[in-house]
């Protein structure tokens with residue numbers, strides 16, 4: 064414990080700058096807006112801020128398409144503003160971690176502009192260029208070099224008319240994939256990373272970093288049905304050289320650097336076996352990864368936009384498996400939300416009658432697992448999904464592409480919209496609700512995306528002084544982690560694995576035991592505890608009174624209790 068890295072007892076807060084706070088009235092959040100709201104984060108008690116991309120970008124994917132890694136986009140401010148945010152964050156005892164998006168660049172990045180300029184460009188090989196498939200003319204349907212489907216619908220190749228070749232983009236056509244096989248690419252990325260660390264940032268969250276190593280043969284994938292396209296994931300997901308690249312990056316960028324840094328790799332589709340390799344400290348790759356298993360459990364047969372109800376037993380089995388797998392070796396990240404996921408209180412909780420109870424119960428369960436919790440902006444207020452009126456309210460490229468493609472294929476627009484309202488990424492991207500005024504105190508101008516109408520009652524101002532509020536519950540959970548070493552370092556044991564309503568587990572460190580009992584349902588089951596626990600052991604609850612009699616608790620809907628002895 065004494066030698067455990069600092070981030071094992073830290074809590075990270077993610078800021079999505081476009082939607083956090085707007086200081087200049089242009090309707091888009093910015094760096095000075097964040098600096099002005101640092102007190103909110105300090106009050107909450109978080110240790111680290113992860114800043115989603117603020118780099119120069121044409122914003123095809125809200126900044127995850129970068130045209131200059133070493134410049135701040137004017138919509139967010141200037142490099143000076145960033146330096147000031149960094150200094151103010153440090154002055155409050157917090158750290159600042161930047162987003163690192165290096166699986167792809169923007170098609171407007173000078174590297175790609177140069178690469179596409181001719182087949183003989185010295186940077187041609189910095190990206191994945193391929194001629195049309197054998198026997199096909201450029202531009203003909205099916206001429207794409209592989210059948211891989213893009214994450215954002217349609218083929219993952221786009222033809223460059225001028226040179227007659229296709230380039231690979233796993234995401235939008237404005238996000239061409241870098242070729243990590245080329246050592247010049249890797250060195251350019253490492254150099255850029257060192258530049259940021261020299262500037263004083265405290266680490267990186269690495270976007271889709273397990274997709275950077277592709278099988279250079281680029282084989283077709285099994286066809287998945289959507290327009291005859293195939294699943295390329297087996298050929299680029301946690302690919303052949305990924306661990307080599309992570310170790311090289313560690314050597315070139317992080318090794319022997321003074322200071323306490325944090326690295327977390329975002330890894331769609333990563334298995335726990337691979338996650339353990341990535342986070343085994345002796346292998347010198349990453350501190351932790353974001354896995355996707357628990358946020359895929361409610362995907363239905365038609366994929367993520369065809370959701371099915373969550374079975375709590377599946378959630379416990381999944382998170383429990385990761386607790387075990389990364390228990391002795393490696394480390395878990397813990398999250399319900401980020402800028403790509405619908406709001407957890409609407410997704411796994413009850414955003415109606417039991418809004419406050421379910422938001423706090425879910426938070427309790429997550430934060431007391433073993434791992435580093437990540438709070439996504441607005442989650443600490445219990446922000447909910449958004450009643451988007453129609454497709455005109457949506458802004459996200461993934462959602463808009465999905466809508467267009469599904470409707471073109473004959474889907475009923477209303478039912479496509481239903482899927483997007485439940486699962487679309489814009490649910491997480493509406494402005495943070497600071498107060499009950501017009502635009503929720505986010506901007507004095509016209510916000511770039513609708514403000515959730517529930518800001519009239521669901522907002523930070525209404526919660527600061529309410530002891531039972533979602534905000535104060537998050538604050539206390541963070542305080543628990545900072546107070547009791549068992550929260551960060553205790554081992555984990557799932558209880559009542561087969562119970563469909565109750566999520567319960569124990570943590571243990573030396574002579575301290577911690578027990579969480581949460582009812583993640585609107586029903587009223589009875590929890591039966593081992594007889595040693597007493598009402599006097601209660602350290603946190605999201606309801607006003609708990610009666611523990613003869614080891615039994617009558618659980619109120621969505622109630623959650625924490626005991627320590």
Ligand code: ISL
Pocket residue numbers: 124127128164214234270271329331367402403461488
């Ligand atoms: O939400 C998703 C699409 O269904 C995810 O697959 C998401 O695209 C994936 O988690 C990768 O996310 C990251 O990279 C994307 C970017 O759009 C996301 O915002 C980012 O978090 C491309 O850079």
